[in-house]
Amino acid sequence: MPAVVSSTVPVVPIHADEIRATAEQVRRLVADQCPRWADLPVTPLPDEVEGTDHVLFRIGDELVARMPKIAWAVGQAESDARWLPTLAPHLPARVPVPLHVGEPGTGFPWLWTVVPWFVGRTPPRLGCDDxxxxxxxxxxxxxxxxxxxxxxxxxxxxxxxxxxxxxxxxxxxxxxxxxxxxxxxxxxxxxxxxxxxxxxxxxxxxxxxxxxxxxxxxxxxxxxxxxxxxxxxxxxxxxxxxxxxxxxxxxxxxxxxxxxxxxxxxxxxxxxxxxxxxxxxxxxxxxxxxxxxxxxxxxxxxxxxxxxxxx
Missing domain, CATH: 3.90.1200.10 (Aminoglycoside phosphotransferase (APH), C-terminal lobe)
Structure with a gap:
């Protein structure tokens, strides 16, 4: 697997004012701020699993970088870091407690996080009788x-x-x-x-x-x-x-x-x-x-x- 795979920017952005991090930016941010992960490959997740407010990148096999792409989502990094460690011990399923809260840099303007990658799949997007x-x-x-x-x-x-x-x-x-x-x-x-x-x-x-x-x-x-x-x-x-x-x-x-x-x-x-x-x-x-x-x-x-x- 190559160290960096260029992300594919959608032909029509979801939001007119979105800012999309690239794999190269994430690689450099990780190298600068998280040197223990600097040698891990950075790979953008496919567009079909992307949501409305973050761009996601795999870091190796066990981590994910969550990069806000719209201003309304910029507070989530601090919220997750503040509250998820408190809530996680009480819950019967895992939650993405941040392992790192990243600072802006390399042209990316906002806080971002690295969280664990959870192995599995999401249920059908249009609902399921399970x-x-x-x-x-x-x-x-x-x-x-x-x-x-x-x-x-x-x-x-x-x-x-x-x-x-x-x-x-x-x-x-x-x-x-x-x-x-x-x-x-x-x-x-x-x-x-x-x-x-x-x-x-x-x-x-x-x-x-x-x-x-x-x-x-x-x-x-x-x-x-x-x-x-x-x-x-x-x-x-x-x-x-x-x-x-x-x-x-x-x-x-x-x-x-x-x-x-x-x-x-x-x-x-x-x-x-x-x-x-x-x-x-x-x-x-x-x-x-x-x-x-x-x-x-x-x-x-x-x-x-x-x-x-x-x-």
């Missing part, structure tokens, strides 16, 4: 929600884990734009489902730790069992509803019902979870329509699922 995985993920979420939230970072208005009402304006703004396209669902039915979500009582108990983004791409399985949860960019303390949303994001059929029952929250939390499945999906369809078709299609699937569930 009851055992649903139980495993529910166990993980219950354990996370049971960790003492004292001192944890509160979710800001508009973030997952805050009140749904803070994203109502964004949903209302995007509905007319969606109505101009055929996305395979009735925009009026989506609006009706959104009203049901908004009408749910807000969370009025103690906040809990939430992952906030337990999509299929952020889960690692091996031998059919959950072995790791990754990408804690939405980590914080707030309403548990976003961690109930994987019933829709990640599961179908009997697994969806298994997860919902195993997670154990009430109907109001379920309706807010539907809201957190719906709101970012609607804005995401619009935002990613031409630049990240896979994400837009995931949003369409979520819109149809919430309509079916609530109306």
């Amino acid at each position: 009851v055992r995985l649903a139980r495993d993920l529910a166990d993980f979420v219950r354990a996370l929600h049971a960790v003492d939230p004292a001192g944890g970072p509160a979710k800001a208005p508009g973030a997952r884990g805050a009140a749904l009402r803070h994203v109502d304006d964004a949903v209302r703004r995007v509905l007319p734009r969606l109505a101009a396209h055929d996305d395979g669902f009735d925009v009026r039915a989506v609006e009706a489902a959104w009203e049901v979500c908004l009408a749910a009582p807000e969370w009025d108990r103690e906040p809990v730790w939430i992952h906030g983004d337990l999509q299929p791409g952020n889960l690692v399985t091996d031998g059919g069992r959950l072995v790791a949860a990754i990408d804690f960019g939405a980590l914080g303390v707030g309403d548990p509803a976003p961690d109930v949303a994987p019933a829709l994001w990640t599961f179908t059929g009997a697994a969806r019902e298994t997860y919902r029952e195993a997670i154990g929250y009430d109907d109001a939390t379920w309706r807010r979870a539907c809201g957190w499945a719906l709101a970012p999906s609607l804005t995401g369809i619009d935002y990613y329509r031409h630049t990240f078709p896979r994400m837009a299609e995931h949003g369409r699937r979520m819109a149809r699922a919430v309509i079916t569930t609530l109306t």
Whole structure:
């Protein structure tokens, strides 16, 4: 394997203002800041496993460099380093506790991290009817929600884990734009489902730790069992509803019902979870329509699922 493989920059960037690290930059950053890994090969991960806010590079066989590509993600390096070591001992699956927090350099402007590489695969991106995985993920979420939230970072208005009402304006703004396209669902039915979500009582108990983004791409399985949860960019303390949303994001059929029952929250939390499945999906369809078709299609699937569930 060569020491450096040039990354392939997508023809259409996902974000107009993204900054993509290259394998050469990562190699030089590692050599300068982590000399113990300087001789390991640096290899970009394929575009199909890349998410919305980081570019990923394998470092040898056991490490991954996570390089933010958009300004909204730059705080994750410090958040992961601060909180994941505290949470990890309480959780039944592994989490990517940073082994190194890197400084800007070689033309790359932001903090970055090196984390362990977890062997396994992600579940199907458009959902799966895997009851055992649903139980495993529910166990993980219950354990996370049971960790003492004292001192944890509160979710800001508009973030997952805050009140749904803070994203109502964004949903209302995007509905007319969606109505101009055929996305395979009735925009009026989506609006009706959104009203049901908004009408749910807000969370009025103690906040809990939430992952906030337990999509299929952020889960690692091996031998059919959950072995790791990754990408804690939405980590914080707030309403548990976003961690109930994987019933829709990640599961179908009997697994969806298994997860919902195993997670154990009430109907109001379920309706807010539907809201957190719906709101970012609607804005995401619009935002990613031409630049990240896979994400837009995931949003369409979520819109149809919430309509079916609530109306």
